[in-house]
Amino acid sequence: MLTLDPANHYSISSTSVLRHVYDPLLDVTNDDRFVPALAESWKALNNTTWRFTLRKGVRFHDGTPFTADSVLFTLKRVRDNTKLIKSFVYQDIDDVRKDDDFTVTVTTKRPFGSLPARLTMLGMLPPAAGAHEEAFFTKPVGTGPFRFLSWTHGDHVELEANARYWRPSIPKVDKLTVRFIPELSTRAAALRAGEIHVIDRVWPDMVATLKATAGIKVLDTPAVEAQRWHFQLAREAGKDPRVRKAVSLAIDRNTIIKELLLGYARPVVSPIPPGLIGHTTLGQKPYDPDRARAILKQAGFQNLTLDFVLMKDLYPKQLEIAQAVAAMLGDVGIKVNIRNLEIATAREQRTAGNYDLFYSGWAHMPHDPDWYFGQWFTRAGAEKMTRFNDPRVEQLIAEGRVPDPKVRQQKYEEIQKILWEDEPEIWPYYSVAIYAISDRLRNFEARRDYYVLLHEVGIA
């Protein structure tokens, strides 16, 4: 938890707090449907124009009404103030116009089919926030189900129910305290001691202990995240499609899922995880070390060494998994050099191109893959990352940016067919999000996007 400004962070824990204080225009359900929040409806008038009809009768916690002015202020602020962490997400917005108090038209610089998805990540602010931003964000008001009470940095945030919330009979509890406990063992201990009701980011090896405790339930759900280990496509090894193919064939994904992640992961059947627009079924990548050896021999690669770079402690079990992969690749004659680096250093090494394979995951945070494709599979995005460059893919990504979901689905399927064949990345598994809760909790939903949202949660 770093800030109370919904446009100025990119953190899951901050979102889990701030989504209770601010509402976005649109919300996304756990089954990936975009549903009305502060916008009652929205429509693409053409490829670059969107109209939003706003909800009437909504008030901020200080009593001021929510109107088109709030939308104008919030969207223009995030686009224009490039100091804000989320500013880059909304750069394609060209203009935001007020048609009347409850209708807003947004025009975009180019087709922006993922605009509704991206708007789920932005809490609406009262225009008055602009006058004294620093003061406003020490005691912020939103339209959300809870009002902000206090924040003890590094320890906890306190929120209280907003009795006039626009959704009837929500929230179900009077007070919400969010505590920040970085260490998983302590989080689990606090839950087992009955001090708290929900914990997030449980690792697979903690599940058994939690399940064995009376009064605790463990919930899991396939996340919107696919693990993806990307090749440096300009280095000797990654440049050669035969090497990439051999590496892919040599990795026994099912063993990783079963033995190391204890089943808390799903086999990949296309780069985009199920539920999101573009998901399709391309089959599972085979495990065939013999063929891998044959390909390497035929291509004349003897004594190949790969630098496998990890961002230290970022993903559950990553070091064990990388060691298993090193053994699997060793089995077909590829030597793997695991470099477990502090995150900032690892990312610098990637920019410099000093890696062959990079351990990473991609959570499709606004439940939309446009961002993933735009970042990793366009020349501009990938230039200092993977060095990916394929004009066919780039063209399809541009064509897939239109608002029409049918067109998008078709373009994304085409993109993924190319990627599946070409294998610029290894997709080892889809991640699973694990939570543990007190069994007195009612209506808790284990979210696919790792957010903890307690709008509808009550205590028995």
Place this chain on the structure above:
Amino acid sequence: MRAYLLRRLWQSAVTLVGVSILVFVILRVVPGDPAKMLLPEGAPPSAVEELNRHLGLREPLWVQYEIFLRSVVRGDFGQSFQYRAPALRVVIERVPATIALAVAAMALTVVVGVSLGVLTAVRQGTPWDYGGTVLAVLGQSLPNFWLGIMLVLLFGVTLRWLPTSGFGGWASLVLPSVTLAAFPTALVARLTRASLLEILGQEYIRTGRAKGLGERRVVLRHALRNATIPLLTVLGLQIGTLLGGAVITESIFAWPGMGKLVVDAIFFRDFPVVQTILILSATIFVVINLLVDLLYTVLDPRIRYG
């Protein structure tokens, strides 16, 4: 004495400027890009560049240092990159929890450590001595994180006597301070025992006993007082460690202290916060060292500085 004091103050100022330059340069020379750490992995390079410019990181190093020095003189340590708030405020907010934990751990260290040391020294060779020595060895060799988690599981989960974590009230202070104090307590106990034993063998102690002083008076008034001098040096250094080096304890107990803050700040390349903490703690270190040196003269009249 006055000349000595002035010289020491001048040296301290030079040390602090040196520290600030070192911290400033090291942070900017090690690999890692603050804007990249603030933005998610998928942020376009143009956004990274833009943010770095906003953070003032595209100026030449000496210009950045000059701006920094000018602001520090005005009491402004810059804006935290991560928290988007004045770095000094971010750091100062962590002071109460940091001090509370350090003071509690220090008190435990002194009271338990010295008592244990005295006990094992005067009962040398008895089961008391062996028991105390075992405790001291355990305290020094048990890893902090293991001890902390075991204490949480025992007193927080199983017995439910104390809160598992967090900062609020006396009860929440117990487990973290015990965890943090384990190592220095053991250190102090062993040190006290060793120096007390050495002193108890000295001539003047025999003289004291010979002139009929009670054992209690001999040990506590005459021996312990002299044994305190090496202890003071160690305790002075331990205060610094307790203030800044409680990272693991703070992580385990979700304690909002400075140790965790500085490690995260280094991790995320939040330069202003790292600078603020390191310069403040260097200042504290320097001041405490100065005070300890001056205390020697009070405790031992033979030590005089000219």
